[in-house]
């Protein structure tokens with residue numbers, strides 16, 4: 001088991017490049033299933049979840065090669081796919097559920113293990129299933145597997161989502177592109193990763209209107225063709241570097257990042273006292289003072305992203321003043337707060353609110369990464385804590401941050417990967 005040892009006190013300075021988004025690349029890999037032949041996906045990050053998705057696609061019958069030096073994945077999709085996604089892979093990565101839509105569209109049936117809960121909450125599938133049922137899919141839950149069957153062609157339908165669920169929309173989209181007729185998804189999420197999936201599907205021959213809006217209109221086509229597609233940059237990784245610059249009172253230029261995908265978090269950093277300079281291919285964050293506490297309310301895009309909430313709690317913990325952080329997406333994301341408290345942060349949670357009293361002089365201690373973003377938040381706290389912080393269970397961080405230690409070290413951070421087996 002690996003851990004990270006972080007010695008606090010260093011100011012981060014320099015340049016860092018961001019890879020393609022984890023939460024897009026995984027779905028783009030699933031979308032490749034929709035067309036027989038060889039699809040290439042570029043800017044795929046070198047992270048654990050990509051390996052799990054590659055293994056899942058292999059089990060479904062694809063040949064997958066991941067060239068990490070070129071950051072690309074090549075997926076050769078056969079004419080006939082297996083249609084079962086096993087529990088041993090789905091339990092390792094909940095995002096495996098995104099093969100459900102493409103498998104139904106390609107095979108007329110799919111069996112995907114029920115993912116169950118995870119460290120950040122119970123995460124239902126009701127919106128996924130209600131949408132697929134509207135397209136004509138029959139779904140049952142047998143022996144821990146969701147069995148989905150379409151008795152013939154899928155039929156387009158008007159679908160109103162109860163909540164703009166990212167995962168549900170991805171599954172519905174990937175089924176609807178090959179359905180008979182038109183599908184409308186209303187109250188659709190506007191996350192950049194949804195637009196990225198739509199754009200890849202269009203590059204495969206799908207017909208989608210309203211990309212980037214809350215109403216997606218999908219005109220079904222008979223078949224799709226393979227494509228060569230580049231993943232959108234990871235806004236959450238970019239945002240994590242931005243907060244790292246702010247907490248260490250550093251000066252970091254973040255390349256291959258889209259500031260337009262991060263308008264609210266960057267605005268919050270400016271409220272905290274940072275200077276954000278927008279560049280052609282990214283942005284630069286400088287901070288020359290102790291941050292000021294800033295309130296956060298997580299909401300679907302363009303609201304504040306839940307995936308940057310722990311990093312901002314870390315910032316607020318050392319800030320001047322106090323801040324209220326409200327988490328509206330994942331009920332268990334505040335588990336991380338207990339770990340941050342071990343470093344000396346003063347935070348009180350009540351339901352989905354956390355009151356963070358700033359001004360803490362953090363001191364290094366052993367802590368546990370409870371999920372990928374919590375892990376990132378703890379590393380940021382460790383960078384400003386006095387002494388050594390040992391972050392355990394860093395496989396969570398490896399799921400979402402490629403070369404985290406190397407990149408932090410290049411910026412001047414004092415962090416080492418150690419084996420604590």
Ligand code: EPU
Nearest residue numbers: 023095123124125126127128164165166167168307329330
């Ligand atoms: N929900 C339901 N029923 C459903 C679907 C969702 O109740 O059928 C609820 C969930 O329980 C949750 C909320 O709706 O409370 C949001 O779920 P959503 O489906 O929008 O999220 P997701 O697809 O499960 C993706 C990302 C998350 C990111 C969210 C929101 C991936 C693999 N995961 O999750 O990323 O926070 O969208 O943007 O794409 C992360 O990277 O750390 C992460 C958790």
